[in-house]
Amino acid sequence: MKYRNVINNLKIRNKLAIIYVFCVLIPVIVTNWVVISAIKSNVRNQEAIRMQNVMDRIKYNIQSEVEGCISIASNLCTDKVINQFLIRDYTSNLEYFSDYKTTLQNNVLRYYYNSQKINQIILYTDNATIINGGSFWRIDTILGTEWYKEFVHSGKDIYLATYYDEKKKYLGIQSAPRTISLIQKLDYFDTGVMEKFVKIDLQYTAIKNEILNEKIDGDIYICNKEYVLFSNQIAENERKAFLPQSELDINQATYQDNFRVASDEWTIYIMPMKIGIGKMIKESEQMVWYLIMINLLLPTIIITLISKSFSGRIKLMELYFEKVKQEEFQLIEGSVGEDEIGDLIKSYNVMVLKIKELIEVVFKKNAEKQASELSRKGAELKALQSQVNPHFMFNTLESIRMRSLLKEENETADVIEALSQILRKSLSWNNDYICIEEEIVFVQQYANIQKYRFGDKISFSFYVMEGCEKIKIPKLSILTFVENACIHGIEGISKSGIISVAITKDEENVFIEISDSGCGMSEEKLRLLREVLKDPNINKLSECKSTGMLNALIRMNLYCENTLVFDIDSELGQGTDIMIQMPLGKIEIEGEKR
Known part of the structure; x- marks a missing residue:
């Protein structure tokens, strides 16, 4: 009983010092000296045999x-x-x-x-x-x-x-x-x-590939008197001229062997290899295990004595923490010692006195606040969806399309079909988020409609960087900005114009850029527009005359948890550029868990 009280009153730092000296320092010094001395000699011999076998295989193959x-x-x-x-x-x-x-x-x-x-x-x-x-x-x-x-x-x-x-x-x-x-x-x-x-x-x-198949932790070079003919360097460009043999530091070679090829004399050089300690231990596994068993005996005795100092009180704390899980908050009474675990038990008693207040006051209020926030966001999304869900007459459009086909007006029928698909997608809110490749298809359908309207006056350019196709965004969000570029940009000029859509990404963000060569806007109008779109939220919808871009930005901002970065630049008579940036960590990618 006395030794328990002595150990209980020791600081954890002192206990760890005892464990370190007797369980780590002394065993490591002894083990390293014995193991490394024996393994080094064994590995050198085995490595020499292995390298000779490698050189023999290379010579035989060539x-x-x-x-x-x-x-x-x-x-x-x-x-x-x-x-x-x-x-x-x-x-x-x-x-x-x-x-x-x-x-x-x-x-x-x-x-x-x-x-x-x-x-x-x-x-x-x-x-x-x-x-x-x-x-x-x-x-x-x-x-x-x-x-x-x-x-x-x-x-x-x-x-x-x-x-x-x-x-x-x-x-x-x-x-x-x-x-x-x-x-x-x-x-x-x-x-x-x-x-x-x-x-x-x-x-x-083919000969070089055989040399590459020699998996060694070193460099192999095969030379004649003038050139380095082969090596196991994967990055070596075999479409370049042979490296002169004089540029190779053959003094660095650990192993070398000469052999005759037809009328020529060739030499194999193998440069120093890295021999890992893990490999050394594996090759002398039996001896290592004997040493480990010896080193475990002394640490086991000391750790057993010290662990009893920890285990009893830790189990007691576990029991009371289980009661906390059942919302039973009781104080730990009795002698708990003067070390850090004793201090921890005392801190637990203080925590028990405060925990009810934390649960009943702070936690519950926070839960109510989160529930309110989620409800508000849900309401905002429903409000946004209701604004972009107009009801169209699909049966009427289909009748017009069929009538156009009967009259062999195929171009008109194709435009009506594209319009019908866009409208159907805008009415379907089962999933508000779609892949970028699907969104681009809708934009291209819209582009065909505008080409039907404007003819050669308008052209479109689309670029989606590889790896961006499966990134999900709010449905019809890019289409909204392209539509705005057509109506407020290209429609206001007499010459031909172009609308470009480019989607790229880096390691952290995805970038959506929409540019047009339309009429642009004045600095004052650009300033006002930036002010409106600076902080997109549901309250601004009732104040803004044109809700198209604002609606799309609100949905995108909610989607990426208010981390969206938006910028617009325009010059009167030159066109408009829009850039949208969303963090990849805040958005979904099809086939991956968010």
Whole structure:
């Protein structure tokens, strides 16, 4: 019992200090020293093995592709039909194409593309009677290319060329300008009179994708003596020229390995990797668990003693708080200690004395105020809806439309149908909020009606930014401003005009802009209009002569909980610009919870 009183009288700060020293500081120091020392050595060894496996896979994949190309080139070199086709002296184009067709039918050249990562295979010859095209070209067409000069200068029968092909720079994704080509002389049947060789272009992107599939926490670079040929950098633009090998700081490489590709010497470099402690612990999980069990024993004893100081009094408080939930407010009596929990119990007793007053006076009055506010807003909405719910004769409009169709007055019938749809939507208040894409459809229908009226005098422009289509706004709100632009803007000018509607958004707000090139308004009229629309509310409807824009602004302002920002700018003879801003956090988006 004595130890309980001692612990109860300790400040929570002192209790936490005890917990920290015995349950955190000492175990962490011991555990970190033991675990990290053992894991570092283990991880370094495993990482070295893993990196060697990565380099071995890369070497195997590249060498396999190049050796496959060498095998293809060797088959073509010993193909008697191909050799005869390349050296034959053709007397006419017809004779060439006939022999060309026969050669391809009796040769598997076209099947090599499917079995290997090959972009194209081209056979070159200095036979002047060959017609350039397909897989056969004359050597005189590539005499000026750098890769051909390097091949001739090397003097080798098999040569691996790496170069940047400017001709492929503007072609499709499959034709990367970075090119790796295997070149082999076709001299198996040759008497030395005619030069022939085959050039096989590997699919650079396919080989790069294999390297990207190596998921390591580091950078991989594959280089020859001059260039960085491949890397696992996703952001690297393979349509640019090869990076010079001299620009790569190879001293930063943790691992490297040299290997031979055809006639060339390549090197793999792997830059430093980040080894996370989580990964280290996972790889030595069994040892970590043993240490955790040891570290739990001492903290458990101390925490058990201290927790008894908390648990009894906390449970007592829980009991009394449950009574508070049942609206039973009773004081906690007896010895509660001198620490912070004791102070908390004393504060609870003070709270019990005040809580009835809070519930009966403040809370109830606030609830009545909120109910009154909700009722007022509901009444305002109903009043607004009643003003934009005129009753139209749909049957009469349908009769007129059918009459127009019978008389083959299709344009008039379309206008009547558009008007009927707009009126039906204005009468339907089952859901006052619709998506912007639906609202734009109504605006476009209204635009067709105005085009019927004004002809070429009026034109419309609509832009809805991607991602804005499903944002909900009060129904027919944009239509109201477009209608105002037609009547008070375009109708007042003799020249042609345009009305533009643009809807955009950023991370926080959606913006609705309506502009017209109409007659505009004077500075005095603009000032008065701004004053009326500055604080849109239901009381101003009875004071304002033109309620169209005010009505729409009130509905939009109520919809976004009085956070709407409105601005209008106009110049006499130049037109009018309207901007409406609503926070995305205050409005609904179809398919998302508000």
